[in-house]
Amino acid sequence: MTLKPALWYTLYKLAELGTYNKFAKVSSTKLAAELSISQQTASKRLIYLEESGYIERKISSRGSLIKIINKGTEELRKVYINLQLLIKGPPIEITFEGRVFSGFGEGAYYVSHRNYKSQFMEKLGFVPYPGTLNLKLSSSMNILRKRELMGYPAIEIEGFKNGKRTYGLVKCFPALISDKVNGAVLLVNRTHYDETVLELVAPVNLRETLKIRDGDKIKVKINLANKH
Amino acid sequence: MTLKPALWYTLYKLAELGTYNKFAKVSSTKLAAELSISQQTASKRLIYLEESGYIERKISSRGSLIKIINKGTEELRKVYINLQLLIKGPPIEITFEGRVFSGFGEGAYYVSHRNYKSQFMEKLGFVPYPGTLNLKLSSSMNILRKRELMGYPAIEIEGFKNGKRTYGLVKCFPALISDKVNGAVLLVNRTHYDETVLELVAPVNLRETLKIRDGDKIKVKINLANKH
DNA sequence: ATTACTAATATCCGAGTAG
């Protein structure tokens, strides 16, 4: 925690007030009441959190809109993950196995989108090779694990609109593919496939690098102990 | 959070130092270093946390043993659950369906144990009817859900020894049984049954109250939004 | 209503030190 406890707690309360990743109307008076402190102190804390890049504000004279941004969400997520380790127990690693199959080429389309690309670079540390590798999960055990995975906090690539189409939120988990390549598993909200499919991206062309053909069996390992 | 942020954070750091639910050696100097505060302040906070019932201490002249106890674990768990809701999204409800079958009568034995009974009363708000109702989960979907459930923070009934035998930790989730009776699902560490079985308790005799016979299909609903 | 400044004050922290 790089933040003083009182400020972290302020951030936490702001999240409870609906400002986690989206704007919500929170006045300094309202926040003060929630924290049982004075309006003046609440105001000062908001100023600090904004100047330090934890939140974004749109101030008007009838309350201000507040949104916790990246640095702030990280701060909350860190504590969440640590508490998870303490309460639920030791770190978990989830491994998937499935067979490669050809998709509709849609993966290449959205992964290459300018808006997504910059976010991938920033949050995953690489720009994906244009195209996703589709994995068909075979056993029910693997499908079960995917469900489990969905429960964990992911790195989130934000969606956007460009007039014609809406691009949804993409959740990512850094993953080790075939024990060789560091890439990521993508969980897309609406995909053409069902819950038996996993989409992979990597900085390189996975089919070439790993000499993969359709039908080959691939192993994917996600380390959930990673504190993004 | 009934605790001031600085004290909550102290508790959190204590948990990281291995004192969550078990004794670990933590000197005030060590804690001070972890928190980047003085030894004196750390000492003061420990005194407060102990006097207020968040932690238990065994003080010796070469460091003291510290353990976060009930009130303290609740405080940490509360924040964990709230963060979970904020980060993972909306509250979740898990429903199970399975068929009733007769057990070995062991459920009645341990549920009635004096030590367990008082904890049930305190933490679940009722004393269970002596005997558990065993549910055989039918579909793979239900088994999948049980796995999911196991991931969530539960109300914990602590284990104990009584010379002859060791009684293990029991995890509970308040549940609505057959849309009628409020009871709880118990997850026992070592049970005779495998992961396809769910054990239920309630303040009343479920077989009588719901007119259940072996083989009947029963629905159990757990609301994970409950902030125990 | 709001946010946020300044000045007064309450609170908390740490140095020194004892047991």
Next chain:
DNA sequence: TCTACTCGGATATTAGTAA
């Protein structure tokens, strides 16, 4: 070494108030 006391000083909070 440990824990934990006192007390002066640092820090944070609030009251009063402006915009």
